[in-house]
Amino acid sequence: GAHDVRGAILEHWRSLGAQTGVLGYPTGDDTAVPGGWKTDFAGGSVYWSPSTGAHAVRGGILTHWLADGGPAGSLGFPVTDHVALPDGGGWQVRFQNGTLTERPDGTIETTTG
Template structure:
């Protein structure tokens, strides 16, 4: 049995493996570092550095839109988990997070903006949940949240803006 099989044994709610075009067996990911298998209700991703973790629902869809483990987010480092405020859900990845709430949908947060948001209390902060993915240029990045905007520049770091 593989680490993905072991994980599947602990989360049977994810359903049986499905044929994702290459058969129902787990397969190596294009990055050569990890493996994955699709199931009826989610995907289990594994790498030697992160272990096996599941991603499902709207977070799974958004993660796939970025390119899954081959994206800048990398492999999941948590299973999908409920947020402490009891409203939303999240997965943390090697290089960022995707948060989902019923009113906002699924959005990624990473880098210095994610760090700043975390230091201020995540979704329970005055910022609330992200309402956009991080965007912008290498010289200026920003993420919109329910309660404001966090901007980042290399020279100024993260700055709060509340003029939605």
């Protein structure tokens, strides 16, 4: 069914190709989280806060970050999108208080600070 996606999250989803991009269709409405908002999509989630803006988090990084408490956890909100590392080194998202890196074998590395 249809889902309510608005504001900066909507604009960010559109910038990533909307339903034909990496995130696909929304699977939930905009939802309040501590300090901001999130919307879940078939291929990941977009989180927004006033200080960080809207950023996409996907795959094993999303799973690991949510297990740590998501935006209310030790890493805080994402400050970059889920991006591929050069030379097939995996994927990475920088957060307010650290970085999560997913290696091609699925290993998640946490760097704080």
